[in-house]
Amino acid sequence: MILKLHALCSFSQRGIKMPERYKPLRFSNAGMRGLKVSATLSLNDRVREMWETGQDVYHLGFGESRFPVHPKISEALKKNAHQRSYLPALGILELRETIARFYEQKFQLKVSPERVVVGPGSKSLLYALTLALGEEIILPRPSWVTYAPQAHLIGKPITWVPTFPEENFILNIDTLQECMAQSQQELGNPELLIINSPNNPTGTMMPPEKIEELADFAREQGLMVISDEIYALIAHGKIPHTSIAQYYPEGSIILGGLSKHMSLGGWRFGVAILPPGRAGKALRDALQTIASSIWSCVAAPIQYAAIVAYSNDPDIDEYITLCTRIHAIRTRYLYNTLVELGVPCVEPTGAFYVFPSFKKWEKALAARGVHNNEDLAIYLLDKYHLATLPGTAFNCASNSFCLRLSSSYIDAGTDEKATKLIEAYKANPNPTTFIDQHHPRLKEVAARLAEFVHELNQ
Ligand SMILES: Cc1ncc(COP(=O)(O)O)c(C=O)c1O
Known part of the structure; x- marks a missing residue:
């Protein structure tokens, strides 16, 4: 049999000693294995805080598809x-x-x-x-x-x-x-x-x-x-x-x-x-x-x-296809932007992510105090208000200077905006027109990325 079942209870471990200050709570080993809140969720909290204090952040960090619930x-x-x-x-x-x-x-x-x-x-x-x-x-x-x-x-x-x-x-x-x-x-x-x-x-x-x-x-x-x-x-x-x-x-x-x-x-x-x-x-x-x-x-x-x-309802199938086409156009726009700026990035063929690396600017980044993926994500957030996820969150080496950018949120933050995108796409599915006329924030992301790369090329 290829599937081998784990003995369900064999992993239970004895509690470990906790610092006095936590008493009376005593955490198990599992709870203490240095785990942090999921990187995507904690980034999301940080972006929300910035939004709450009136700062405009371009949220490329959260991989959540934003289309409305099908009626x-x-x-x-x-x-x-x-x-x-x-x-x-x-x-x-x-x-x-x-x-x-x-x-x-x-x-x-x-x-x-x-x-x-x-x-x-x-x-x-x-x-x-x-x-x-x-x-x-x-x-x-x-x-x-x-x-x-x-x-x-x-x-x-x-x-x-x-x-x-x-x-x-x-x-x-x-x-x-x-x-x-x-x-x-x-x-x-x-x-x-x-x-x-x-x-x-x-x-x-x-x-x-x-x-x-x-x-x-x-x-x-x-x-x-x-x-x-x-x-x-x-x-x-x-x-x-x-x-x-x-x-x-x-x-x-x-x-x-x-x-x-x-x-x-x-x-x-x-x-x-x-x-x-x-x-x-x-x-x-x-x-x-x-x-x-x-x-x-x-x-x-x-x-x-x-x-x-x-x-397998045809209306729902059509909706899935429509949303997928929109994800593809938006994601490819991000990819094309990066490639045109000379940022190494593998071509996405599914989902709504791109995963570029800024390693070729390692020296220019170091001169700005950016030494790893996390520094890079923070630099982009603080200076350009672009929220991305560092490659380290996905277990990449910290000096890979990789970031994950998600296209799913931008210009589709509310049901109203996402519905407008669907209507606009139905009226004219041409990708260039669709981005040009209906994605002001995505275009601003592209402009900020261009500014960032320009800064690194100085
Ligand atoms: C690769 C992958 N698997 C699973 C999930 C989570 O899916 P669910 O909402 O079904 O738990 C995500 C969500 O981000 C994901 O990216």
């Missing part, structure tokens, strides 16, 4: 406000059946409803899966802010596998193999790989042939793969989204949800598609134990509204 979905939520009972921990059958059909129609994956589980956000499901599966985790570097802290919280060692801009940050099998071999000597057995395409923070996607190659390698090595496909429907059209579950169903778990393509992050709704057969069934049982012990179930009205969100 059919908000209607379904209203209609189900009276649903107040606990529901099955892994989701009601009608919802799981609907999601199975969605995955079949959208991704050509044959999925039975028993393989579908839902949770309060894919983040919670990821935590439950990391808790239930394997002992050691393999993570690409860079990767999404949450993977490493979750592994730390649960007490599982991480094997880092570097990825490189020259290779579009795509996981290289030889490098993966080398890192695994090294870890086998030092740590034990790295056996749970987390991948993410379209990718946060780089915006790149794994092409189908690379996914197939990785699937073959994973099968050969008996690796379990969690494939975070939360941005699957925000592919810009250059590379088709492909799930590893297409080639390696027995060893892969897909994560998805409504946060990105439906802009419903705050509704907290995530999906996991488990492997078929007995291994998948055992994992399902483990998830049921975790879910029923921690969150009980996804809020009842949300489960009923999610049935509509996953119903």
Whole structure:
């Protein structure tokens, strides 16, 4: 069996001694492992503070899709406000059946409803899966802010596998193999790989042939793969989204949800598609134990509204396509701006992120007291009011001078603004006109970036 379940209670640890000043609170080891509030959330707080004191900040830091709730979905939520009972921990059958059909129609994956589980956000499901599966985790570097802290919280060692801009940050099998071999000597057995395409923070996607190659390698090595496909429907059209579950169903778990393509992050709704057969069934049982012990179930009205969100309704499909096209135009505008300014940046093909590096200006930056990614993010925030996330948040080396810029928020901060963007795009989808006429703030971001690069080139 490829899936190896973690003994659920073996990680519990004894509390450690705390400084007197915290008494009577005593934190466990897990709580004290140097974890900080998620970088994205703390940046968001800082930006909000600046806004509250009347400062105008261009928020490129928060990866939240901002389009309004589709009317059919908000209607379904209203209609189900009276649903107040606990529901099955892994989701009601009608919802799981609907999601199975969605995955079949959208991704050509044959999925039975028993393989579908839902949770309060894919983040919670990821935590439950990391808790239930394997002992050691393999993570690409860079990767999404949450993977490493979750592994730390649960007490599982991480094997880092570097990825490189020259290779579009795509996981290289030889490098993966080398890192695994090294870890086998030092740590034990790295056996749970987390991948993410379209990718946060780089915006790149794994092409189908690379996914197939990785699937073959994973099968050969008996690796379990969690494939975070939360941005699957925000592919810009250059590379088709492909799930590893297409080639390696027995060893892969897909994560998805409504946060990105439906802009419903705050509704907290995530999906996991488990492997078929007995291994998948055992994992399902483990998830049921975790879910029923921690969150009980996804809020009842949300489960009923999610049935509509996953119903393959043509109006909702059209809305998803529309929002995706808008994300693509805005993200490509940021990318083109950076490239025209001579800032090295890999081309994004999905999601709403770009991940440039300012390393070539290392000396000019040092002269300004900027010595690492964090200094750079602070410099841009303080001097240019551009809020970005430092590459370190994604586990990049601090001297990589990488930043993640998200296009999702600018000029779409409120429902009213986002609705106007949709109307404008429908009236004229030409990307140049769309940006020129309807994105004053995005254009200002481009102007400020140009000013910054000009300053560095002096
Ligand atoms: C790669 C990735 N996975 C998962 C999530 C979180 O999704 P959810 O809202 O379903 O917890 C995010 C959100 O930023 C993300 O970027």
